[in-house]
Amino acid sequence: MARIKKARVGIRLDMTPMVDVAFLLLTFFMSTTTFRPPEEVPVDIPDSRSKLKLPTAQVLTIIADHQKQLWLHIEAQSVRQKVFGVGYQKTASRPVTLEELPGFIEMARNGFATIPGGSSDINVILKADRHTDFDVIDRILGVLRDEKITSVHFMTNLEM
Amino acid sequence: MAAVTEPRNRTKKTRRRIKRVGIRLDMTPMVDVAFLLLTFFMVTTAFRRPQTIEITLPKEALQRREIQVQESNILQIAVTERHELFFKSGGDALKPTDPNNLFELFIDESERNLKRNEGAAFKDRYRLIVVVKLEPKCRYEMLVHILDDLNQAVDSLNTRHRLSDPREQLFPRFTITRLTERDPLWPFIPRKQ
Numbered sequence: 608m609a610r611i612k613k614a615r616v617g618i619r620l621d622m623t624p625m626v627d628v629a630f631l632l633l634t635f636f637m638s639t640t641t642f643r644p645p646e647e648v649p650v651d652i653p654d655s656r657s658k659l660k661l662p663t664a665q666v667l668t669i670i671a672d673h674q675k676q677l678w679l680h681i682e683a684q685s686v687r688q689k690v691f692g693v694g695y696q697k698t699a700s701r702p703v704t705l706e707e708l709p710g711f712i713e714m715a716r717n718g719f720a721t722i723p724g725g726s727s728d729i730n731v732i733l734k735a736d737r738h739t740d741f742d743v744i745d746r747i748l749g750v751l752r753d754e755k756i757t758s759v760h761f762m763t764n765l766e767m
Numbered sequence: 768m769a770a771v772t773e774p775r776n777r778t779k780k781t782r783r784r785i786k787r788v789g790i791r792l793d794m795t796p797m798v799d800v801a802f803l804l805l806t807f808f809m810v811t812t813a814f815r816r817p818q819t820i821e822i823t824l825p826k827e828a829l830q831r832r833e834i835q836v837q838e839s840n841i842l843q844i845a846v847t848e849r850h851e852l853f854f855k856s857g858g859d860a861l862k863p864t865d866p867n868n869l870f871e872l873f874i875d876e877s878e879r880n881l882k883r884n885e886g887a888a889f890k891d892r893y894r895l896i897v898v899v900k901l902e903p904k905c906r907y908e909m910l911v912h913i914l915d916d917l918n919q920a921v922d923s924l925n926t927r928h929r930l931s932d933p934r935e936q937l938f939p940r941f942t943i944t945r946l947t948e949r950d951p952l953w954p955f956i957p958r959k960q
Contacts, residue, residue, distance in 0.1 A: 622794060629801045636808035652817065653908045655915040661819045671907075732819070735907050742903035744910065745945055752824045760819040761911060 647700045648678050653737040655763035662730040662760065667715045669708070670700065671735040671743050679703045679711055680734070686718035686725075708750050734762040820914055825942075839883065840894040842876050844869075844913060845952050848904035853956060861955040866912060873897070873920035877937075889928070893937045900946040910943065917941060 648670050668680035680700040681687040688696060690711060695701040703711055712729075720727040731751060735744060751759060839857040846852055852869070855861045856876055864872060880895040899913055921939045930936045946952070 622798065626794060626798050626801065629798065629805055633801055633805045633808065636805065636812055640808055640812045653911040655818060655820055655911055656919055657818045657820045657915060659819045659821060661817055737906065737908035737911070739907040740903060741901040741905040741907055741910060741945075744907050745901075745903070745943070748824060748943070757824050758821060759824060760821050761914070762817050763820055763911060763915075765818050 647698055648672055648680075650734055650736045651738070652734060652762050652764055654766040655761075656766050657763060658765075659760075661732060661762065664730070665719050665725060665728060666730045666732055667712070667719075668732045668734050668762075669747060671733070671739045671747065673736040673738045675739065675743050677703050677705060677708070677743075677747070679708075679715075681715065681718075683719075683722065685722055686715065689718040689721070690714045705746055705750065708747070709754055712751075712754050712756070729756070730760065731756050731758070732760045732762050820911065820918065822914065822943075836896060837894070840880060841896050841898060842873075843898045843900060843952060845946055845950075845956060846899075846901045846905050846909050846913075847946070847956060848902040850905065850909055853952070855952065855955075861952060866909075869913060869916040870920055873917050874923065877920060877924055889930070889935060895940065897939065897941040899941055899943045900950060900952065901943070902946045905946075914941070 650670055650672055666682060668682075670678035670680055672678070678700045679691075679702075681690060682699060687699065691701050712731075716727040716729055719725045719729055733744070733747065748759065841857060843855040844852065845854070845861070850866075852864045852866060853861050854864050854872060856879075877893065877895055881889075881892050884892045884894050897917055899910065901910060917939045921937055925936050928937075
């Protein structure tokens with residue numbers, strides 16, 4: 608007895624709705640994307656439930672990585688050119704020591720004051736690794752206090 | 768790629784119409800590219816902007832001046848380098864605590880403080896000052912955790928007492944210092960060998 612062969616049925620799937628959705632999502636993501644700025648210094652910042660947003664203007668970021676090395680980060684390129692010395696023109700961050708910090712803060716203040724719409728009133732963000740010793744943080748806060756900066760932002764990730 | 772299907776059943780009787788040609792386009796490559804781009808944008812998009820905890824540092828002039836504070840309004844939190852937590856409320860003895868209990872601790876202490884200080888305005892009744900003392904080898908993470916819990920506790924107090932007016936709202940008051948051997952709390956902290 609010959610077996611009856613099953614007829615092979617060619618399936619044709621209408622992919623139009625899927626493509627529609629895909630393109631919709633694509634357009635959405637393309638228009639809403641702000642690219643993640645390349646992280647020059649990898650820092651694992653701590654979590655918090657705070658809903659306060661980081662300031663975006665006049666920002667000077669002090670980075671403390673897990674190896675206790677300090678970095679200075681300025682997003683605004685015109686200010687960066689004035690503050691960072693020769694050799695650090697292409698990067699947004701440069702390494703600093705605790706002793707150099709007051710001088711750089713002063714320069715950053717002057718730098719932000721000269722750009723249009725700016726003032727010497729700077730927002731200081733502390734972006735420290737969660738494994739950094741409190742010792743380092745305390746020393747930075749001490750420097751900021753001496754520089755008469757009375758408000759500091761601790762950068763944190765929203766806890767899930 | 769694209770195929771044109773011939774219309775069937777053509778008879779000579781019918782009038783010559785403009786030929787309707789069914790076009791079938793192979794969309795596979797387009798969909799491939801679309802999905803590739805979609806995945807790329809989904810991965811590179813930074814939705815989560817980092818948040819912040821704002822702290823206010825004392826002005827230099829204020830720092831030098833000694834301020835008299837009632838002991839009963841002070842809550843001290845001590846953190847050792849092994850990340851053991853202790854707290855001392857007013858004149859009470861030093862007690863051990865746990866990072867997960869901090870939120871409740873802040874709430875309890877705040878409520879006690881509000882009850883103790885019977886004053887005119889609600890805001891003036893809240894006089895609690897949290898002194899956070901950390902050993903220099905302590906992780907920064909611990910400090911953020913304590914400040915976060917304190918902020919959350921005060922937020923929850925504001926909702927609990929229905930203080931929606933920003934001028935009436937309570938705000939956390941704290942100082943951050945090092946925990947050293949010269950600290951009065953030091954001898955009371957148990958040392959494990």
